[in-house]
Amino acid sequence: MRIVIVGASGTMGTYLADVLEGEGHELIRTSRSAKEIQVDTTSTQSIEAMFEKIGPFDALVTTAGETFVGPWKNLNDQNFKKGIEGKMMGQINLVLIGQHYINPKGSFTLITGALTHEPQINFANASAVNGAVESFVKAAAIELQNGIRINAVSPSVIENSPHYFPYFPGEIPTTMKQLEYLFRKSLFGAGTGNIIKP
C-alpha cells in the first residue's frame, strides 16, 4: 500500500511510518521539515504542490496540527486561528484537495483527541478544532466517491509525550502500540465516518 504520512517528523508519525514501512508498505513521509517532500498544511498551495509531487496513493494519514495552548483569559479571535489553520483547515484541506489524487477505495485518517469530549484547562482551542474535524469526518464519509473512506483517530494524551501529563490529570495515556492499532483500524478496516478511540 502506498501511504502518505503528513507530520512524519513528529512522535506519532515517525513511530507509525517506521512500523508500516517494516511491513513492506511504501511510506511517503511529509512534514514541514521533511527532507524530500515538504508541506505546510496551512497553505492550500503547499498541499496542492505536495500531491502533485507524490502522485497517486492509497492512504493518507495526518498526525499534525498545531493549536493554541494557554490560559483561557488569553484566548481570543486572533490566537483561535492557530488551531483553525493548523489542525482544522489543515486536515480538512488535505481531504478536499487530496480526494482528487487518492486511488479508488483509498482512505484518509485524520487526528483529533480526547479533548473533543473531555476538555482540560488551557485547551479550549484544541477542543473546538477537534470537534470540527470529527464532525467533518462524519459528513465527508457520506460525500466521498469511489469507495474512498475517512476516519479520525482520537487518542488520549500520548505515552511518549510525558510533558503533557500534568495538563491531563487522571487521563490514562495512550501507548504507542495502542495508537498503532487505532491507525490500523482506519487503514486496513472497512469502516468510514468513524472516530476511533482507545
Added chain:
Amino acid sequence: MRIVIVGASGTMGTYLADVLEGEGHELIRTSRSAKEIQVDTTSTQSIEAMFEKIGPFDALVTTAGETFVGPWKNLNDQNFKKGIEGKMMGQINLVLIGQHYINPKGSFTLITGALTHEPQINFANASAVNGAVESFVKAAAIELQNGIRINAVSPSVIENSPHYFPYFPGEIPTTMKQLEYLFRKSLFGAGTGNIIKP
C-alpha cells in the same frame, strides 16, 4: 431577567424573544438588521460595540450563524470560511468578549444542530462548525468564572423552515414549542457544558 438575543430577526429568535418577553423578561433583540442594536458577529469590533451599548445582562442566546450549503464538489478552503466566520467564531467571540460584560451566574446559550452527529449531503461545512461549537461549549464550561454557565441547543430541522425538509430525509422536525423548551433548559436550568437536544 435581562436577556440578549443575537439573531432576533430570524425564525427562532423572533419566536423565542416574543415568548420570553410575554413572561416579563427584558429582551434585547440584536441582529444584522435590528432597529436599535445592530451586530455583525463576523466582526469582533461590532460585537464589542454591541456589548458596550447593552451594558450588564443575565443571559445571551444566539440563534444566528450562516454556513456554506452546497454540493461537496464545490466545497473548498474559501467557502469553508463562511461557516467558520458565521457560525463558529461568531458564536465563540460572543462568549470570549461577552464574558466580560455578563452578570455573575449568567448564561450563554449557543446554537448548533443535529448535523454535528447526523450529516446530510450538502451540509459538511455546517457539520464541522457545529462540532467546533459543541466542543467549545464543553471546554468553556470548565473555564468560565463567577458561576457563568454555557450550553448549546441542538435542534433537528426546524418545523417552521419547511423548505429545508427535502434536505433532511427522515429527520423528525423540531417544533417551535420544543425549541422553546430546549432554550428554557439552558436559560433557567443549572446545567453547564451541555448539548441540549429534543
